[in-house]
Amino acid sequence: MLHLRLITPAGRTDDVVRLIEKTVGTTHLVVLPGAARNPAGDVVMCDVAREAGDELIGALRTLGLDRTGSIAVENIDLSLSRRADKAEEEAPGEGADAVLWEGLADATHEESTLSVTYVAFITLATMIAACGVVLDNAILIVGAMAVGPEFGPLAGICTSVVQRRPRLALRSLTALLVGFAGAMLVTVGFALFMDAVGLFHESDLEGKRPNTAFVYAPDAFSFIVAVLAGIAGTLSLTSAKSGALVGVAISVTTVPAAANAAVALAYGDTSQTIGSTNQLLLNLLGIVLAGIATLAAQKILWKRQRQHR
Known part of the structure; x- marks a missing residue:
């Protein structure tokens, strides 16, 4: 699993949340309105199966989030969650075969x-x-x-x-x-x-x-x-x-x-x-x-x- 921490301009948060919600293999979505100070905006966090990570990151960059906000990605070494297990099962392919090109x-x-x-x-x-x-x-x-x-x-x-x-x-x-x-x-x-x-x-x-x-x-x-x-x-x-x-x-x-x-x-x-x-x-x-x-x-x-x- 991967953990994404995003800083989004307030006007784009809804678009980002919708994108995450429709991406197969995501879970643990958290939205913190107005939590970011530099750059100013909302903080959005989620976990995503590795095999769905590259697609989601690419879509976030298409929204311009790498220019107007921030995209931070971390590997999760341990995740004890049924929702995380379900997200990995739903994501296409195997995580070991996925390539995070970015x-x-x-x-x-x-x-x-x-x-x-x-x-x-x-x-x-x-x-x-x-x-x-x-x-x-x-x-x-x-x-x-x-x-x-x-x-x-x-x-x-x-x-x-x-x-x-x-x-x-x-x-x-x-x-x-x-x-x-x-x-x-x-x-x-x-x-x-x-x-x-x-x-x-x-x-x-x-x-x-x-x-x-x-x-x-x-x-x-x-x-x-x-x-x-x-x-x-x-x-x-x-x-x-x-x-x-x-x-x-x-x-x-x-x-x-x-x-x-x-x-x-x-x-x-x-x-x-x-x-x-x-x-x-x-x-x-x-x-x-x-x-x-x-x-x-x-x-x-x-x-x-x-x-x-």
């Missing part, structure tokens, strides 16, 4: 913005991965994968393509490219510093690395895993199962490949630099293609469910 766009907007925090995380992840590839330490590689925030911009690109939002696409692409470029540049300097103090050695990079050699040797499985991870990551976002994103993060070779490319570049190893870059690009491409396909399929399937309800 919520997805808002989430990916935040996660795909080029910020100091985003750059810090991707840089730290790349530096951790650099230690992992030099030491041939799989644990550090997995840790770096978990820290990397790159799935946010990737999800933003996928969402922007399906929803046709060029600004979101530009923002996401900028965060992805600038983030990786900056992280790799810093990691080159980090590798040179570690070499100067005797902690990194070129022989470690060039020697046998059974645990981490995969980061600069892309193959068919690299693309297949990236596609599967892209599907899983997209489903975790649209179904609000954010915990699955950790599994997605540690299944694709993006940050480790960028780290290996940076360290190899610091030592002038062109072969590993190219191989790692190819691995990085192959994984990014697989995730984006899979994410776009998954969102498009969800959009089509959900539209058909609503048409046949």
Whole structure:
């Protein structure tokens, strides 16, 4: 269930209430006349089944409530109510299959913005991965994968393509490219510093690395895993199962490949630099293609469910 808290201009409250009442899957309607101060107006609250949420939010935006008032949406973790159970039963489809497109766009907007925090995380992840590839330490590689925030911009690109939002696409692409470029540049300097103090050695990079050699040797499985991870990551976002994103993060070779490319570049190893870059690009491409396909399929399937309800 979702909880909606709306601020409506007094003259539009009746329209909003009628809209909520005729939407299948809504319950617990509360109207507080004159309760809002900034902006001034009435406060309307209701609960709605997740599978009916996107339709209701879209209709509220059609009324202009996002411009003249406010639309706030929260997930309800626990609702002990027969009316809520009945509303979920009456709503078409399954809540787990429903996609809140407005919520997805808002989430990916935040996660795909080029910020100091985003750059810090991707840089730290790349530096951790650099230690992992030099030491041939799989644990550090997995840790770096978990820290990397790159799935946010990737999800933003996928969402922007399906929803046709060029600004979101530009923002996401900028965060992805600038983030990786900056992280790799810093990691080159980090590798040179570690070499100067005797902690990194070129022989470690060039020697046998059974645990981490995969980061600069892309193959068919690299693309297949990236596609599967892209599907899983997209489903975790649209179904609000954010915990699955950790599994997605540690299944694709993006940050480790960028780290290996940076360290190899610091030592002038062109072969590993190219191989790692190819691995990085192959994984990014697989995730984006899979994410776009998954969102498009969800959009089509959900539209058909609503048409046949």
